[in-house]
Amino acid sequence: MTSRRSFLGISVGLITAGIPPRMSFGSWGKADLVVTGANILTMDPALGTAQALAVKGDRIVAVGSDAEIADLIGSATQVIDGHGLTVTPGFIDAHSHPLFANEATGVNVNLPTIAAIQAALAAKAATTPAGMWVEGVMYDDTKLADGRPINRRDLDAAVPNHPVFVGHRGGHTGVVNSKGFEVAGVTAETVDPKGGLYYRENGELTGKVAENASHAFRLVGNWPQVDRATRYRAAITISKRMAASGLTSLTDAYRVPEDFVAFQDALAADSLYQRMSIMPNGEGEEYRAFKNAGMRSGFGNEMMRIGAVKYVADGSASERTMRMSTPYAGREDDFGILTMTQEEIDAAVDDAVARGFRIGIHANGDVTIDMVMKSYERVLAKWSGPNPRFRIEHCSLVNPGLVARIKAAGVIPTPFYTYAHFHGNKWPEYGAEKMQWMFAHRSFLEAGIPVAPASDYPPGPFEPMMAIQSMVTRKDTQGRVWGDSQRISVAQALQVCTVNGAWSSFEEDIKGSLTPGKLADFVVLASDPHAVDPDAIIDIRVLRTVLGGRTTFEA
Secondary structure, three states: OOHHHHHHHHHHHHHHHOOOOOOOOHHHOOOOEEEEOOEEEOOOOOOOEEOEEEEEOOEEEEEEOHHHHHHHOOOOOEEEEOOOOEEEEOEEEEEEOOOOOOOOOOEEOOOOOHHHHHHHHHHHHHOOOOOEOEEEEEEOOOOOOOOOOOOHHHHHHHOOOOOEEEEEOOOOEEEEOHHHHHHHOOOOOOOOOOOEEEEEEOOEEEEEEEEHHHHHHHOOOEOOOOOHHHHHHHHHHHHHHHHHOOEEEEEEEEEOHHHHHHHHHHHHOOOOOOEEEEEEEOOOHHHHHHHHOOOOOOOEOOOEEEOOEEEEOEOOOOOOOOOOOOOEOOEOOOOOOEOOOHHHHHHHHHHHHHOOOOEEEEEOOHHHHHHHHHHHHHHHOOOOOOOOOOEEEEOOEOOHHHHHHHHHHOOEEEOEOOHHHHOHHHHHHOOHHHHOOEOOHHHHHHOOOOOOOEOOOOOOOOOHHHHHHHHHHOEOOOOOEOOHHHOOOHHHHHHHHHHHHHHHOOOOOOOOOOOOOOEOOEEEEOOOOOOOOHHHHHHOOEEEEEEOOEEEEEO
């Protein structure tokens, strides 16, 4: 890197930050924080790779060589020796649910056997008041050594006297015991609700319920309540865990008011370690309150702002309920579940636009993506001004025609970035041909679409190193490849997790690259993801995470 290049980078960055670009290095005084001797991947095409960076307050003020940055080091400057280490922009997760697991009141049943799940539920029931629901969380039907999912009879054997709801970590299906069906008044003869399903076998309820069918249980009986202090502690805990993985920004993609309060409480206590874009639930109380107050997308500050409103139009990829034009493998009459009609999608989009909100609609299957695109295209045909960057949450199964339409409309897809690796046992139900067009990072990038990074945690793990490996190799935990045509390079995966993440929330001017003038959000890695075996990227250690110049995690 040359001095001219470093100074040019500073000028551009300072203009962005509103700082006079003609100030010299000396005019700044000394930096608060400097990283030296590192392999700094700025993700800024004009700057490329650097050796050192300097931070003043919460902003990057310079990047360059050690020699170029040396004059900014003073007696009070914190100096991080980066020799042998790699620095990247802070990682961004554009779609997650950080407080969704509800472990504060439920019991974690992410366990390897049905017997272990039964034991955990029975232990929870032993300390649960009579008549109160027992809730299992983080269940995953394809990760059991028994070779089958749990069912109603398994739950009855473990907990016969309390109603039980075991929620899949994907959030779209659950398993209920007989007492739970009794409390909800659901029998084998009960008609499936619109956009939902009570699964049956030989005329009997299996216990599995999907999509809108879950409402019959969530709205009846006595459920454990989570108080404000408990949510606050949960917010701090997950924020620390995410910081340890290198995450500095995220989009909370279905916020409810109580969660909003919890993260505000964490922020007030200086214990929130990610910048947050908030997607209110389009059917919820918070969205109505925002609209009534005249608030809209973009309101807030660099730590917490309102993003797009969120709706859900179909089922799940990991739980095999998303709506497709062709059936699931081995289930020739099963095309998945729609949870919104075209008319409902149109009404949601019209309302959001009229109220100044961007919109993001959960649409996994190709049928649903087509429906959402029709609605977006209708509105955008009459649009004037900057593109609103409407979003398609997940956007799992596409085809060349859908990719072209998404590009033409300037829509942002947010496909799962850890799913190919983590959920391999689920992909046989889609088949090899479909998997060539699922989580289509390469197709989106080749079309010039700034595809966003998305874990959907807890349905998928949020760790960026897993995400990068998953997008690069498309291998699951057993080494099987799912959709090799969608493999991307390490450089492209890093772009997805940084630059594209900032673009997805209209924050590309303040984060996503290590450009002078942008926020000092960065991560120190033990190894360069470009330089290791692609199958070992997941093992790269995060040594330090910095948010606005402040270390939020140190190994």
